[in-house]
Each structure stands twice: as structure tokens, then as C-alpha cells.
Amino acid sequence: AxxxxxxxxxMSVQEAETVTLSCTYDTSESDYYLFWYKQPPSRQMILVxxxxxxxxxxxxxxxxxxxxxxxxxxxxxxxxxxxxxxAAMYFCAYRSAGAQKLVFGQGTRLTINP
Amino acid sequence: DTGVSQNxxxxxxxxxxxxxxxxxxxxxxxxxxxxxxxxxxGPEFLTYFQNEAQLEKSRLLSDRFSAERPKxxxxxxxxxxxxxxxxxxxxxxxxxxxxxxxxxxxxxxxxRLTVT
Numbered sequence: 045a046x047x048x049x050x051x052x053x054x055m056s057v058q059e060a061e062t063v064t065l066s067c068t069y070d071t072s073e074s075d076y077y078l079f080w081y082k083q084p085p086s087r088q089m090i091l092v093x094x095x096x097x098x099x100x101x102x103x104x105x106x107x108x109x110x111x112x113x114x115x116x117x118x119x120x121x122x123x124x125x126x127x128x129x130x131a132a133m134y135f136c137a138y139r140s141a142g143a144q145k146l147v148f149g150q151g152t153r154l155t156i157n158p
Numbered sequence: 159d160t161g162v163s164q165n166x167x168x169x170x171x172x173x174x175x176x177x178x179x180x181x182x183x184x185x186x187x188x189x190x191x192x193x194x195x196x197x198x199x200g201p202e203f204l205t206y207f208q209n210e211a212q213l214e215k216s217r218l219l220s221d222r223f224s225a226e227r228p229k230x231x232x233x234x235x236x237x238x239x240x241x242x243x244x245x246x247x248x249x250x251x252x253x254x255x256x257x258x259x260x261x262x263x264x265x266x267x268x269x270r271l272t273v274t
Contacts, residue, residue, distance in 0.1 A: 048200075081265075088162075089201075089249070089265040135200050139261075144189065144214065144253075146263060148200030 046071045048138050050149035057126045058157050064111075065121045065152050067136030075141035078112065078119045083151075084132040092134070095119065097141075123154075131156045160184075162266035164250050170272045171240055178236045179269045183252030190233050191263060192225055193249040194218065201249055207233060240273045247271075 047070045057063035069078070080092040095103045095112050103110050107124045123130055136149040163182045171177050183190050188209050193201035204223070206214045209230040219225075222240075227233040237244055247270050251263040 088267040091262055091264075094262070137200075144191070144206045144261065145203035145216075146191075146193075146201070147203070151198070151200050 046073075046076075046138050046140065046147050048136050048147050048149035050134075050136055050152050052152045053150070054153045054155070056155040056157055057123075059126055059128060061126055062122060062124045063126055063154065065123075065134050065136075065154065067119045067121070067149055069117050069119065069136070069138050071117070071138065071140070073140055077139045077141065078110075079137040079139070079146070080108070080110070080119075080121045081135045081137060081148075082130075082132045083135065089135070093121065126156050128156050128158060130154060162250055162252050162264055164248075164266040164269050166269060167267060168270050168272075170274065172274055173242060174239055176236065176238045177240060177271065178234055179248055179250075179271075180232060180234050181250030181252075181266060182232045183250070184254070184264055187252035187254045187264070188230065189253045189255070189261065190227055191251040191253070192233070192235050193251065195247040195249055195268070196245075204235075204248075237271075240271075242273045245271055245273045 049068050076097045078095045081089045082092050083089040093105045109122045111120045133151045135151045137146040165180045190207045192204040195201040207227040222238045225235045247268040249268045250266045253261045253263045
């Protein structure tokens with residue numbers, strides 16, 4: 045079974061600075077998708093960024109980018125120019141190409157210091 | 159697009175009672191998912207529907223849990239004889255095949271269940 049591990053329960057960063065959240069996963073499959081979801085306090089989870097395993101190029105979405113290392117099974121999220129609205133729980137998630145369910149990590153709580 | 163909605167948002171019940179939650183997916187989405195999230199943890203998959211067919215169930219979905227999607231639109235999740243260990247946030251998500259969305263799952267706000 046696939047597992048996703050987020051080793052940083054909490055992170056904090058000064059507003060306008062850059063922060064990187066770590067995620068590793070374990071799978072024997074070669075075709076899969078990886079996601080970062082954001083869950084603000086008392087609000088619903090939203091997708092931040094996705095990466096297809098067959099793509100070598102790292103995904104970027106505005107201030108958010110990933111560092112996808114397939115051989116190392118690592119998928120980190122970099123947030124540039126951190127804003128107060130980035131404060132949330134961030135979850136890394138895995139989905140096999142042949143399946144529907146998402147497998148989530150334990151989450152990292154990100155605090156933005158003004 | 160009104161997003162995924164869930165009702166109720168909060169439910170407090172006594173141990174042993176039955177509870178039912180409702181999820182309304184995004185209108186054109188044919189896939190619907192239920193997840194459970196306990197405090198400080200990531201969501202865990204419970205079950206998944208494509209249209210009205212329940213295609214996958216997790217081992218987490220004990221016999222006390224049942225989910226339906228009778229007309230392929232809204233879904234209900236019922237928990238019978240609730241236990242304190244059922245206290246959690248129950249999340250619903252929906253997705254649509256095709257395009258470039260890679261079956262991106264859109265989540266609702268969740269129903270927080272407290273069993274006393």
C-alpha cells in the first residue's frame with residue numbers, strides 16, 4: 045500500500061520570505077499523481093498544485109512550485125513571497141493512475157509571521 | 159458552479175444514536191468520494207461512487223457505515239450505533255473525468271461529528 049509522509053508537523057516563516065514543505069512517499073508504481081492541498085482554519089480543502097509522475101518538469105502555480113524527485117520519491121512544496129493568507133494546514137497527497145482515492149500525509153501546519 | 163456542499167456542518171450526538179450526513183457534489187461531476195479526518199491527521203478514504211455505483215470501499219468503512227448515491231447526484235453517509243471513535247470531520251469530494259483536470263477532487267466544507 046502506498047504511504048505519504050510529511051515529517052514537519054509545523055513550520056513558520058516571515059511574511060514575504062520563502063518556505064519549503066517536505067513530503068516523501070512510498071510506492072512501487074511508476075504512474076501516479078501527486079498533489080498539495082491547503083486547508084485553512086475552518087475552511088474547505090483546496091488544491092494548490094499537482095504533478096504528474098511522467099512529467100519531468102516541476103509544476104509551478106504562481107508563487108507555488110514543487111521539487112519532484114521521482115527516484116528519491118520526494119515531492120516538496122516551495123512557497124515564495126509568503127503571504128498572511130498562506131497560513132493553513134498543507135497536505136501532500138498521492139493518487140495511483142489506476143485508482144481514484146487520494147492517500148494523504150499527516151499535514152504540516154504553516155504559520156506566517158507578520 | 160456552487161461548489162460541493164455538505165449538511166449539516168456540525169452534528170453532536172449521543173453514543174448509540176444513528177446519524178446521516180448529506181453531500182451535494184458539483185452538478186456535472188459524476189464521481190463522489192467520502193473521507194474521514196480526525197484531529198491533527200490527514201483525510202482517510204472511505205468510499206467512492208461513479209454515478210450511482212459504489213465502486214470502492216475502505217476497510218475503515220465498518221458494517222455500521224453505509225453510503226448511498228441513489229440517483230447519481232447527492233450522496234448520504236449513515237453511521238449506525240455511533241461510537242466515540244466515530245468523532246471526526248467527514249469530508250465529501252467530487253470530480254469529473256476528462257479534460258486536463260486529471261480527476262481533480264473538489265472538497266466540501268465537511269461535517270464535524272461529535273459523539274458524546
